[in-house]
Amino acid sequence: MELYEAMSTLRAVRRLRPDPIPEDVLQRVLTAATWAPSGGNHQSWRIITVSDAELKQGLEDLYRPHWEGYIPGYEQHMQNMPSAERESSRKALESGTYLANHMHEAPVICVFCFNFDHITVTDTALDRQSVVGGGSIYPAVQNLLLAARSEGLGCVLTTLLCIEEPKVKALLDIPADWHTAAYVPLGYPVLGGHGPISRKPIDKMVYRNTFGNH
Numbered sequence: 259m260e261l262y263e264a265m266s267t268l269r270a271v272r273r274l275r276p277d278p279i280p281e282d283v284l285q286r287v288l289t290a291a292t293w294a295p296s297g298g299n300h301q302s303w304r305i306i307t308v309s310d311a312e313l314k315q316g317l318e319d320l321y322r323p324h325w326e327g328y329i330p331g332y333e334q335h336m337q338n339m340p341s342a343e344r345e346s347s348r349k350a351l352e353s354g355t356y357l358a359n360h361m362h363e364a365p366v367i368c369v370f371c372f373n374f375d376h377i378t379v380t381d382t383a384l385d386r387q388s389v390v391g392g393g394s395i396y397p398a399v400q401n402l403l404l405a406a407r408s409e410g411l412g413c414v415l416t417t418l419l420c421i422e423e424p425k426v427k428a429l430l431d432i433p434a435d436w437h438t439a440a441y442v443p444l445g446y447p448v449l450g451g452h453g454p455i456s457r458k459p460i461d462k463m464v465y466r467n468t469f470g471n472h
């Protein structure tokens with residue numbers, strides 16, 4: 259698939275069929291993740307491909323309450339949206355609820371883990387939250403998403419489960435010095451899958467030379 263087409267049609271696909279993913283397809287998608295850059299090329303992330311039925315159910319059971327907790331605030335936020343945006347947000351909310359109740363059906367849930375010991379972080383001395391460490395993890399997630407999209411697999415980057423890290427670590431035998439950064443359910447889409455995305459135009463997002471300057 260052409261790269262720009264993949265990027266511009268990579269939307270959140272949360273309704274996934276339980277059909278297995280052929281091993282060669284999965285290997286290609288996982289390999290794409292390993293091609294991502296990371297600070298110092300340390301690649302201090304790992305993916306656990308969770309396909310075991312009980313473990314997937316365990317992840318879903320931990321995820322669902324957090325999704326349910328997220329809904330009221332989001333519905334409140336939707337009330338101030340223009341009607342077209344509200345409609346697409348309503349659909350996203352429905353698909354999110356579907357995922358929260360069917361996550362275990364995804365043939366594979368990719369759990370991205372990372373280790374702080376080898377992650378290059380250059381912004382911890384600032385008086386704000388540190389974000390640079392994520393730059394050594396999330397490019398791998400995005401590579402995986404793009405490869406999945408190219409293979410016709412539905413996928414969505416999720417992070418709600420990160421709050422349950424201690425329980426996930428116990429469930430998946432993750433060592434003490436490793437942490438969780440993202441969860442990506444992967445599978446063939448129930449509905450149309452990926453497609454056109456809605457994003458702000460470039461003139462709202464990009465400035466010339468100084469901030470705010472067009």
Ligand SMILES: Cc1cc2nc3c(=O)[nH]c(=O)nc-3n(C[C@H](O)[C@H](O)[C@H](O)COP(=O)(O)O)c2cc1C
Pocket residue numbers: 268269270271272350354357414415416417418419455456
């Ligand atoms: C950092 C991050 C965390 C996200 N966490 C969740 C999540 O926990 N659950 C979920 O259903 N979607 C999650 N999403 C998906 C976003 O809701 C989705 O990418 C966004 O609404 C755009 O949707 P679209 O690509 O379909 O337009 C997350 C996305 C990002 C980038």
